[in-house]
Amino acid sequence: MTEFLQQIINGISLGSVYALISIGYTMVYGIIKLINFAHCDIFMVGAYTGYFAITTLRLGFIPALFFSMAVCALLGVVIERVAYKPLRNSAKETLLITTIGVELFLQNIIKTKALAGPNVLNFPEVIPTATFKIGGLQFSNIQLITLGISVIMCAALQFLISKTNTGRAMRATSYDRDAAALMGININRIISVTFAIGSALAATGGIVFGMLYPKLEPIMGVMPGLKAFVAAVLGGIGIVPGAMVGGLSIGLIETLSKVYISSGLSDAIAFIILIIILLVKPTGLFGKRNVKV
Amino acid sequence: MKETYKKYIKVVIGLIVAYAVFQILFQTGMINSYYNRIIRQIGIFLISALGLNLILGFTGQFTLGHAAFMSIGAYTSAILTRNFGVPFLLALIAAAFTAAVLAIIIGYPILRLTGDYLAICTLGFGEIVKVFIQNVDYLGGARGISGIENKSGFTVIFVLAALCFAIIMNLIHHSSKGRAILSVKEDEIAAQAMGINTTKYKIIAFAIGCGMAGLAGGLFAHFSQFIDPKSFDFSKSFELMTYVVLGGMGSLSGTVIGTSILIALPEWLRGLSDVVKEYRMLIYAIMLVSMMLFRPQGIMGTKEITVAGLKNFFGKIKRIFRSSSTSVNKGKEA
Incomplete structure (x- = not known):
């Protein structure tokens, strides 16, 4: 039983990272109906930016976090403006291929010697690890921080979306882009804001992921990114609270299946879930509208 | 007749x-033998890319799991020749057949999905296949299979590539099934309304395309003599997709051009200088994005290179030269 609870704790801390990434997928999909494959690489860039902020710029944890969020938000906006905006009305395949091109670009630009090089880097221990024990259960402070940051970020995002004018405009744009434009909403600005928020959250995800699993490599974003995407679909793509719940569920399922089923097959289980959801209930857990699939 | x-x-x-x-x-x-190897490589990936073009370009189904079918073909043929001593050609047929049968089994449920959802589903399928192979000891696990005989000579690859080209060409441009497949791409609802069983044609195209991927996988196993699950992950699927997209989705001769350029170009860049060598994948990525921005239909669009087309093209050039020379003469007279 203790082991089971222990795995639940590990699963929640991993799942909160997935939640942070999957929010970006879901928001972008909700607003321009695009699966942004480059999103997982923004997560990777976020982790690297955190690494450089801590080692080269000698920033503390919180400033490094904000620095990385700012860099990634800017990167997200630039990518959207340069690569996606001109193609907004073209065929879906074209856009998907562009996101894949951007993904390759980000991975390979990090790989160059001028930036990080192809070798694996170790994320610095910015906060000394401490473990607590409560009745046989082990917590590390990193896991608590991960969970704390995710909760704060999600709460802030929820506030932004439901209470502010920008949030209302975002909801309107995702509901009906043309009607929102007719109501005087600046669509381009809203889409940029969406990309900025999604990318900033991915950057936070990158930094906490770096603290949990301190290994940085240019392709580190791919697997977490894919699983976060599964999480977004599980929660109902386009729905922000759904992405949070989906992220936590995928984290739990992965951790538990690693322990109780097979450590090798746990990667496949996330995708089997994905295929089952898509075939049985493509709108996801929280999807209400009749999504055309 | x-x-x-x-x-x-x-x-x-x-x-x-x-x-x-x-x-x-x-x-x-x-x-020399170095270029010979590159040419054979182009041939192998051409077979796979032609299959992908049938699914992506002609049928309009967005799949990102094509490399998984290559790995199925590669493993089938490698196990057959290495462990059971089956003749090479028979193993190739088995590879294509296995991939096609699996494509039908997988395609039946998932081809109901469209667009992004289908892309993600096939991507997930590719990862499942990879993880499965990594965890089965008989298939070599993550270590892969080495010591496969080198049997994919130029002749086999040339004949099979030509055959695949001809099959798709005939299917698409000279048969009613081809017209049905094209109509699925143009407008699925309209096609259904005209009484076309769209699911059936999607599955047919998917099975043929994936069978070709399996065939290419079998050739690849006996070409590189070593296969592992990692060499067929989704980045390989992306790569195959870029071959098709660069050439033009819906153009077979475009696929030939795209595949040749994208396999030969990195090799050529590698030879140029160290700076280019370091940045070649970057150049590749920039090229892909700018291609999408400025010419999303690819090099050929949906056109094919034909003898008549070439004659017409050279005729035009000739005419341009003639008219420019006559205009120059006229200018002199004036």
């Missing part, structure tokens, strides 16, 4: 001439 046979004979003669030219170049050493 006679006309068609005449055409076929012409095509066969053309292929024999092309094959003879290549063989002469190989024999005389004008193409």
